[in-house]
Amino acid sequence: MKIIVAIKQVPERDAPLRIASDAKGIEERELQWAMNEPDAYALEEALQLKEKHGGEVVIVSAGPERVGATIREALAKGADRGIHIVADDLAARDALGVAQLLAAAVKPESPDLVLTGLQSEDLGLGQTGVILAELLNLPHASLILQVEISSADSPQAQIKAKRELEEGWFQSIEMPTPAVLTIQSGGNKLRYATLMGIKRAKTKELRTLDATSLGAAAAPVAVLDKITLPQKKKSTQIIPGAAKEAAATLVEKLKSEARVL
Amino acid sequence: MSVLVILEERNGKISRTSWEAAAAAQQLAGTNPVIAAVLGAQTESLAAEAAAKPFAKVIRVEHALLAPYTPDAFTAALRQLIQKESPTHIVFPHTYQVRDYAPALATRMGQVLLGDVIAIEDGPVFTRQLMQGRLNGEYKHTGSGPCFVSVQAGAFRGSDDAGPQQTKAQIELFRPSLDPAQIRTKPGEPFRGSAQTVDLGSAQLIVSVGRGIREAENLPLVEELAKALGAELAASRPICDNGWLPMERQVGSSGQSVAPKLYLAVGISGAIQHLVGMKGSQCIVAINKDPDAPIFEVADYGIVGDLFEVVPALTEAIKAAR
Ligand SMILES: Cc1cc2nc3c(=O)[nH]c(=O)nc-3n(C[C@H](O)[C@H](O)[C@H](O)COP(=O)(O)OP(=O)(O)OC[C@H]3O[C@@H](n4cnc5c(N)ncnc54)[C@H](O)[C@@H]3O)c2cc1C
Numbered sequence A: 001m002k003i004i005v006a007i008k009q010v011p012e013r014d015a016p017l018r019i020a021s022d023a024k025g026i027e028e029r030e031l032q033w034a035m036n037e038p039d040a041y042a043l044e045e046a047l048q049l050k051e052k053h054g055g056e057v058v059i060v061s062a063g064p065e066r067v068g069a070t071i072r073e074a075l076a077k078g079a080d081r082g083i084h085i086v087a088d089d090l091a092a093r094d095a096l097g098v099a100q101l102l103a104a105a106v107k108p109e110s111p112d113l114v115l116t117g118l119q120s121e122d123l124g125l126g127q128t129g130v131i132l133a134e135l136l137n138l139p140h141a142s143l144i145l146q147v148e149i150s151s152a153d154s155p156q157a158q159i160k161a162k163r164e165l166e167e168g169w170f171q172s173i174e175m176p177t178p179a180v181l182t183i184q185s186g187g188n189k190l191r192y193a194t195l196m197g198i199k200r201a202k203t204k205e206l207r208t209l210d211a212t213s214l215g216a217a218a219a220p221v222a223v224l225d226k227i228t229l230p231q232k233k234k235s236t237q238i239i240p241g242a243a244k245e246a247a248a249t250l251v252e253k254l255k256s257e258a259r260v261l
Numbered sequence B: 001m002s003v004l005v006i007l008e009e010r011n012g013k014i015s016r017t018s019w020e021a022a023a024a025a026q027q028l029a030g031t032n033p034v035i036a037a038v039l040g041a042q043t044e045s046l047a048a049e050a051a052a053k054p055f056a057k058v059i060r061v062e063h064a065l066l067a068p069y070t071p072d073a074f075t076a077a078l079r080q081l082i083q084k085e086s087p088t089h090i091v092f093p094h095t096y097q098v099r100d101y102a103p104a105l106a107t108r109m110g111q112v113l114l115g116d117v118i119a120i121e122d123g124p125v126f127t128r129q130l131m132q133g134r135l136n137g138e139y140k141h142t143g144s145g146p147c148f149v150s151v152q153a154g155a156f157r158g159s160d161d162a163g164p165q166q167t168k169a170q171i172e173l174f175r176p177s178l179d180p181a182q183i184r185t186k187p188g189e190p191f192r193g194s195a196q197t198v199d200l201g202s203a204q205l206i207v208s209v210g211r212g213i214r215e216a217e218n219l220p221l222v223e224e225l226a227k228a229l230g231a232e233l234a235a236s237r238p239i240c241d242n243g244w245l246p247m248e249r250q251v252g253s254s255g256q257s258v259a260p261k262l263y264l265a266v267g268i269s270g271a272i273q274h275l276v277g278m279k280g281s282q283c284i285v286a287i288n289k290d291p292d293a294p295i296f297e298v299a300d301y302g303i304v305g306d307l308f309e310v311v312p313a314l315t316e317a318i319k320a321a322r
């Protein structure tokens, strides 16, 4: 079966953030970039399905040139080929605008299964996968932890997916292929790229598609006007001093001020 | 302007987060009418519960195919309702269910959901979190169609208390036309994960560890702190995702909700999905090297520093004080 995994490159988690001078984005110059974490789980699920049922895992990612490195990382972990939608204007698109790019690249591939991450760590929209399903007119389920496929080789292949619900509950969702699933983190153990994998990735196909060739972006409906620093609602007592001193002060305060010890 | 709010059911009642969405809808509407809708196969009692609130009217969107929930049935039914009522704004609670269908519904109507909104100001300007709560983004809705908004749990103050209103809102029945062939997914019954052997819910003292601990090998550091305090050990999601601690120790929207006397968060950034599970704690202490970490927005006491120095020092200080 052919599985497409949509992977987004996002700022590295602990990266210090500075708001850009136009307040519409963050300063990108000194940022390090990484694979969006739920997307890494989507990739892992795809690779395991391929190991079980055979077929092909194709990565699609939209973004500027730097995104190529994240696609290579996915290839090094075992994906077969990559499609890089080269777009420098992603920030000017809303979730629908980005999903339209992905849909245009995915559609001609006629995949059996499309996996996206549940949510991106930077914008946190949690929407792109569901919108993509709607644009491709495919059934979908979100918040998926694990995927089983029965009769993978036949056109009647069925998906059984474990979906996370709130407060520690789950349910299983069945649907026919082709379908779109958005993957929640934690369903599998992530693999590392091997040295051999990294070497092989260099020779794998990584096709670039120019975003402008995929149709003009519609005017965005949801427009990010301004980025600001959150205002603290509660005043936290920050306890100063070196570790030892601060620890002693904290214990004292927990005993006599907060009275919780 | 007219605002439609979609109320969700939980254990036979309208959920708390739905009342919060109703409060957001009311704020958005000002003096304009707010209409509420409940969806399902049997919506009578939910509608009656909603009608006690000052809504312009309550609509029962009822069809046998609306239970159990599927994204296809909800999307189709709500599209028909929105076309009939033509509200300018539609407000949802940002629940797992809404995440699953509202983006598709908005897309089908040529719109984009403004999801997980934490504040609404004049304009209207909608604020949502970026970078896992480290930044805020202020959004505007352009375009001519209806504006879809979902609101974050806990961001608006809602209550199921009907207040002084005497007259009940009028209840209307709306039967969408749905066809079984439209419904492409088959949902199974909800089930629980592995057996719960720890009850964090009744713990008085909790030490909770996050990704700042870096590796499973470092966990004994916080285990010793928990032991010195006589506290239960809990964790943020990534720690359980990695299998370093069992999932039953996860605190947050997909784990357990806790409200101990003391919640000590070590190397946890304070993403909303974590906060909803522990905000109700009596006293919150955060140890984090990043002074801007969102956890400090809910903490009573904080130490900004390296947990690998602070935690052993704290363990010692507690032992000394006992
Ligand atoms: C639908 C959904 C459901 C979710 N459910 C849950 C849930 O139930 N529970 C949950 O916890 N999460 C949940 N999450 C994930 C959540 O969004 C966050 O990703 C997660 O809580 C982050 O965990 P963390 O704070 O441990 O890690 P990070 O966000 O990576 O934070 C690590 C923190 O450690 C600090 N740090 C690093 N090194 C040090 C050091 N040496 N000393 C001191 N501090 C240090 C950093 O400054 C940072 O603030 C959910 C997400 C989604 C989308």
Ligand SMILES: Nc1ncnc2c1ncn2[C@@H]1O[C@H](COP(=O)(O)O)[C@@H](O)[C@H]1O
Residues within 6 Å of the ligand: A006, A007, A008, A009, A036, A038, A039, A060, A061, A062, A063, A090, A095, A098, A102, A115, A116, A117, A118, A119, A120, A121, A123, A124, A125, A126, A127, A128, A129
């Ligand atoms: N630019 C992009 N390129 C590839 N995939 C993306 C992109 N943006 C979002 N996605 C996918 O959509 C998921 C959800 O993103 P979001 O809706 O931004 O939270 C991500 O986890 C990715 O799988």
